[in-house]
Amino acid sequence: MSDIHADGAVPGFGIDAIHAAARRLTGHVVRTPLLSSPMLDELVGARVLVKAECLQLTGSFKLRGALNALLTLDEDARRAGIVAYSAGNHGQGVAAAARLAGCPAVIVMPSTAPRIKVDNCRWWGAETVLYDPGTEDREEVARKILDARGMTLIPPFDDPRVMAGQGTVGLEIAEQARELGLTPDTVLVNCSGGGLAAGVITALDDAFPGLANHIVEPAGFDKMARSLATGRVCANPHPPDGLMDALSGPAAGARPLAVLRHHDVTGLTVTDQEVLAAMGTAHRLLKLVVEPGGAASLAALLSGKVDVRGKVVALVASGGNVDPAVYREALAD
Template sequence: MDLPVFADIEAAARRIAAEAVVTPLLRVFDRTDGRLFVKAECLQRTGSFKFRGAFNRLSMIPQDRRAAGVVACSSGNHAQGVAAAAKILGMPAVIVMPSDAPAVKVANTRGYGAEVVLYDRLTDDREAIARAIETERGSTFVHPFDDPGVMAGQGTAGLELCRQLAEIGLVPDAVVVNASGGGLTAGIATALETLAPDCALHTAEPAGFDDHARSIAAGERVGNTARGGSICDALLADRPGIGTFAINSRRVHSGVSVSDEEALDAVAFAARRLKLVAEPGGAVALAAVLTGKIDLAGRTVVVLLTGGNVDDAMLTAALAR
């Protein structure tokens, strides 16, 4: 595939400007040993950064193909992003979602007008199901991460955070990104290459699903043995994408992983300290910094709080800790 370049991110920013939210960059603390900022993508339209890539990609579909609609597969955040973008653009959408996806994500996806097809995460191949629908209906398949238009759309978050820091006279020394298939990481990596080439980029993943960290260390794409079992449902892709790894393998400095309990503690921190609602998978980068796995060490560090689509019971469990 043609990998996105910085000009593609700038074009994506123009495409999504009328619909996407410029999310705030919040200063968490500013100490002698370092500064921490949070890019609050949980406040993005549909409750996650995924709207950026979805709206950009759907906007690129030619008019004569839009009536056939789109099909996507997702545990919930890409699902909602595609469903909302399709509704805005007047296109039908079918979303293939795991049967164990958080109820709020399934309900929201249907609420945006999409048809939802459920599958078993442990036994079924979601992409095969989606591709069959694509063939049957003549739809456009919108991959959750391994698509240049999706990556470019996600990269607008990196464009924004660099500009927001520049407004207060700072540049990022490190950016920590929650990683699943690597689309957001690849988009931000592409933005940083131009805007902050000396910035270190780190991935954060759930324990047992650290395929990015292991792939970066190995120099090749490696997968996870488990297909489920973490509360971080948004981050359970089985391996990095082909296109995303082509970018991330040369740009990501290192990856770390956090436990489900550490992710829940970060959810509680976001609620109590930042007054933000986050889902566990959206808070692993924050957890990585709070647990000292990413050292501030006199640096300006930005973490992406990528999603806030959390069931009431999960949020309650986090706060109860």
């Protein structure tokens, strides 16, 4: 992208932008807990710190980036309203942000999105427009609405304001770890377009230089890992048909990619079965309801995808908006 500098710097994004976002969001978002369990620690042989963003307003971290972006708009843009395209959690974040700011919102969602996410967007007062992910492009659907109504797009991840808002998750992890007297050695972050990963890793690398940074994606759909390996934006070959809809964005974000390439990031992948097992473990040991995509990092940890023995590990349980049938399956094991 033309605004990305040759050294990979993204204008409008960085540790200062993350701190500014934290000030902007104060009083509007939940400072979610950083949870631990001695039983979980024993299970993996490490001290595990789980950032429970599934307890965030709207049930995921997405409110942070959406509201940060919205609060930077001028009054005319807010009055005209905002548009988002989303598999569900970003849409809910934008819908809630719009309601908090008193402006209209339209959410473009795949027809395959879990019903709970569609219903929640509508509850917050947003208009929902469904599209067929197999035959239609979500950006084109959103563009038609933008052109017709003069609204402003709030992208799900490839935007410095959104990335900075998501980075406040990392600031809170750093503050809470220090309150516990702990210094994380390793961080695992669920990754779709990369906005959360870029924000959290930027914040934590600033607080704890030398961290081992890992992103976690669905097996067979590791578009960000492939993007990091090739240095160019990669896309999934087709829409994922598994359980991790929260990580099903079609392509990696160019700006998050530029940020992550300047950190020592390793890509990990997990399967649906590993994620279901992690959801069950989160329920038993942490008393958390976590959706499949939100449990990917915990799944990578529990399935031994990275050696963390003797370390302090931070990870983000990024969302908890799960269909009841899927959750029953997770708890059945």
